[in-house]
Amino acid sequence: MGNTILYVVGCVPIGICISLLLAVAINQKIKFKNFFKSIFFLPTVTAIVAVSVIWKWLYAGEKYGLLNFLLIKFGGQPIDWMASPTWTLPSIIIMSVWAGVGYNMILFLAGLQTIPQAMYEASEIDGAGFWKRFFNITLPLLKPTIVFVAMMSFIFSFQVFEQVYIMTGGQSGIGGVLNSALTIVAYLYDMGFQKFQMGYASALAYIIFLLIFMMTMLNKRLMKTNVEY
Amino acid sequence: MVMTDIETGLRREGFVIKTPICRLLIYLFLIAGALTMALPYLWMFVTSIKPLSEIQSYPPSFVVKNPTLKPYRDLFRMIPMVRYLLNSLFVAGSITLFNVFATSLAGFAFAKHKFWGRDQLFFIFLGSLMIPWQVNIIPGFIIVKNLGWLNTYRGLIIPSMAWCAFGIFLSRQYIYSIPDDLIDAAKIDGCSEFTIYRKVILPLIKPVLATLAIFTFLQQWNNFVWPLVIIHTSSMRTVPLALSVLAGQFGSNFAMVMAGAVIATLPMLVVYLLFQKYVIQGIAMTGLEG
Numbered sequence: 001m002g003n004t005i006l007y008v009v010g011c012v013p014i015g016i017c018i019s020l021l022l023a024v025a026i027n028q029k030i031k032f033k034n035f036f037k038s039i040f041f042l043p044t045v046t047a048i049v050a051v052s053v054i055w056k057w058l059y060a061g062e063k064y065g066l067l068n069f070l071l072i073k074f075g076g077q078p079i080d081w082m083a084s085p086t087w088t089l090p091s092i093i094i095m096s097v098w099a100g101v102g103y104n105m106i107l108f109l110a111g112l113q114t115i116p117q118a119m120y121e122a123s124e125i126d127g128a129g130f131w132k133r134f135f136n137i138t139l140p141l142l143k144p145t146i147v148f149v150a151m152m153s154f155i156f157s158f159q160v161f162e163q164v165y166i167m168t169g170g171q172s173g174i175g176g177v178l179n180s181a182l183t184i185v186a187y188l189y190d191m192g193f194q195k196f197q198m199g200y201a202s203a204l205a206y207i208i209f210l211l212i213f214m215m216t217m218l219n220k221r222l223m224k225t226n227v228e229y
Numbered sequence: 230m231v232m233t234d235i236e237t238g239l240r241r242e243g244f245v246i247k248t249p250i251c252r253l254l255i256y257l258f259l260i261a262g263a264l265t266m267a268l269p270y271l272w273m274f275v276t277s278i279k280p281l282s283e284i285q286s287y288p289p290s291f292v293v294k295n296p297t298l299k300p301y302r303d304l305f306r307m308i309p310m311v312r313y314l315l316n317s318l319f320v321a322g323s324i325t326l327f328n329v330f331a332t333s334l335a336g337f338a339f340a341k342h343k344f345w346g347r348d349q350l351f352f353i354f355l356g357s358l359m360i361p362w363q364v365n366i367i368p369g370f371i372i373v374k375n376l377g378w379l380n381t382y383r384g385l386i387i388p389s390m391a392w393c394a395f396g397i398f399l400s401r402q403y404i405y406s407i408p409d410d411l412i413d414a415a416k417i418d419g420c421s422e423f424t425i426y427r428k429v430i431l432p433l434i435k436p437v438l439a440t441l442a443i444f445t446f447l448q449q450w451n452n453f454v455w456p457l458v459i460i461h462t463s464s465m466r467t468v469p470l471a472l473s474v475l476a477g478q479f480g481s482n483f484a485m486v487m488a489g490a491v492i493a494t495l496p497m498l499v500v501y502l503l504f505q506k507y508v509i510q511g512i513a514m515t516g517l518e519g
Contacts, residue, residue, distance in 0.1 A: 022262060025255045038505065039263045042270065045501040045508065047451035049469040050490045053476045054273045057483055066272050069289050098265070106509055130251070159361055162453050166473055185363055192367055193458055205363045212361055 003089060004158060004183040010093040011100075011157040016150060019101045023108035024138065037109075041102035048099065052166035055095040056082065059167075082167060085180035092163050092181055100156070104149050111145030112138070151219040155212055161185040184208060273494075277301070277487040284483055300484035301492075307479075310492060312464060313471040320382065320467060321449035324389050329442045332393045336400030337430050341412060351401070354394045362454065370458050384459045385467070389449060396441050403437045404430055440511040443504045450497060468493045 026036055043051055058067050059081035068078040081091045119137050128136065139146075164186040182190075184204065192201030271291065276284065278296045304310055338344075339351050369388055378384030407430065415425045431438075453469045460466055466474065475489045501508055 021258070025259055028252075028255055030252075030255065030259070036259050036263055037509070038502070039266045041509070042266060042498070042501075045447055045451075045497045046494050047453065047469045047472070047497070049451070049453050049472050050493045051269075053472060053486060053490045054269045056476065057276065057487060058269055058272065060483070066268075066289055073288075098269075102266075155361070159363065165457075166476065188363055189454075193370075198367055198371070202367050205361075205367060209361055209364045213359065216359060 003179075003181060004160070004185075006089060007093060007096075007160060007181075007183055008154060008157045010090070011096050011160075012150060012153045014093075015097045015100050015104060015153055016146065018097065019104035019149075020108050020142075020146070022101065023105045023112060024134070026105070027109060027112045037106075040105055043099040043101075044103045046099075048162040049166055051095065051099050052163050055091075055098075056167055059091055088168065088181040092160075092167055095167075096157065096160065096163055100153060104153065107149050107152075108142070108145060111142050115141045147219065147222045151215065154215055158212060158215075159185050159208070161189065165189070270494075273487050273490050276483055277491050279484055281484065300482075300488035303482075303485050304475075304488045304492070307485075308471060308475065309464065310471070310489070313466050313468050314492070314496075316465065317450055317468040320385050320389075321446050321452075323386055324449045325442050325445045327390050328393050328396055328445050329438050331390070332396030332441065333400045333404075333431065333434065333438055334426065335393070335397045336402075336404050336434075337426055339397065339401040340404035341407075341409070351397075354397055357394045358398070366454065366458060369455075373459060378459075380460055380462050380465050382465075385456060385465075389452070389455065396445070399437055399441060400434060403434045407433055436507070436510075439504070440507040443500065443507050444511045447497060447500065447508070 022040060026033060026040075030036075057065070059065055060068075065081070067081070072078055079087055081087050115138065119141070120133060123133050123137060160183050164181055164183050168181050168186075185208065188201050188204040188208070191197050191204065275291055275293055277300050278298065279293050280295055280297045280299065283290075283294060339347060373379060373384045373388060376384075378387075411429055412425055415429050420428065450467075451469060452467070453473070456467045456470045457473070460470060463474075472486075472489050472493045476486050479485050
């Protein structure tokens with residue numbers, strides 16, 4: 001459970017910040033717009049299993065892993081990504097952020113399109129600079145989208161399972177070294193389908209459902225306090 | 230030239246950053262991002278055509294000196310990959326066909342017909358969207374087990390057909406916006422309900438259905454948890470399941486695992502690139518839902 005919260009807390013804000021920045025950048029008048037869009041969106045259509053397998057290989061131990069190689073090349077220390085209890089969860093978080101950015105970006109882009117152009121023109125006349133416009137127009141008007149995306153990523157990341165199953169599964173069972181990445185849904189799977197304690201697993205399922213339900217209700221509340229145009 | 234660019238830009242894009250340095254920064258940011266996105270894919274592909282000696286050589290390199298197809302040959306020889314691909318295609322395909330047909334029919338009924346308890350029923354369908362899959366998976370497993378459907382296509386396909394609330398919602402919204410006059414006109418011409426559905430409704434909601442179909446297909450092709458729970462025999466595995474087993478069994482043979490990842494990823498990439506417009510539209514639509 002603690003792991004799940006850590007995962008969510010790590011995943012959601014970082015993912016949102018990056019994808020929002022990307023969306024704003026792509027919303028500019030730039031060349032190769034569609035090319036960039038497609039690239040960022042690729043992981044969304046890739047099976048999360050495939051993504052996990054690829055990243056497992058990127059994270060591979062001291063010598064052959066591409067990430068460690070790059071780290072050393074840029075003067076860092078190699079990291080025991082998936083083999084040390086401290087790094088297992090962050091590794092999965094990094095991968096999930098990578099995989100989720102494109103999806104959120106598309107949602108943000110759709111939100112950005114709804115901001116009336118006149119607003120920017122008016123602020124331009126008033127002499128507002130880039131940051132002023134970003135913080136005073138884009139962010140407030142995008143608030144419904146941001147709340148929505150935050151909710152969706154919360155719900156998705158709360159239910160994280162495949163990544164954990166693939167990345168940490170193996171010799172020591174699901175959850176990685178010392179269960180350092182055992183999330184609640186992985187625990188449910190382990191209980192229900194490895195240890196066959198269906199009742200226990202069902203109880204877990206209902207806890208998950210209640211938590212998600214509560215968050216959805218909270219979301220509804222937040223959505224109601226909409227900004228006025 | 231620059232001026233007109235900026236002027237047209239102002240009308241279409243949100244806000245335009247004018248200073249060249251800032252624009253350069255944006256490009257750098259995007260390019261860095263794109264590289265980060267593309268790198269794992271590139272690495273996957275490069276690894277999948279490397280001979281063993283080059284995989285173990287240090288430093289790792291993106292240049293393959295002696296490209297080989299051996300990992301792919303191994304892959305298809307050691308595990309029935311073709312069978313897995315066909316399994317996935319069959320399962321995802323039949324779920325998609327059924328879902329598109331059923332949800333558009335249901336959407337038609339919910340949008341244009343009045344019957345007792347219609348709105349309540351629709352509300353229940355919508356509510357079911359909120360229930361996470363973890364809640365369903367254990368009772369689902371027990372039901373499928375008691376039906377004797379473990380390790381069968383039935384067990385894979387039929388329960389997944391029930392995940393159609395979103396499709397119903399989507400097609401109802403679209404059919405709702407079709408003017409009643411069109412349907413009345415068809416009725417006067419003597420069309421039966423089903424002919425109306427086929428000749429009037431279907432052509433008009435084609436774009437939505439295309440989006441829905443592609444979405445369902447992508448989702449089902451990439452679906453992992455349900456097959457993982459239901460399937461225990463090797464010959465019934467779907468592609469993601471096969472890949473996870475492959476990664477477990479031949480974990481040290483990275484070239485082969487990456488070849489498997491390429492095979493699992495490629496069909497969806499092709500589908501995505503062909504139907505990009507619909508996919509992105511679909512995402513934006515799920516966004517509107519909230």
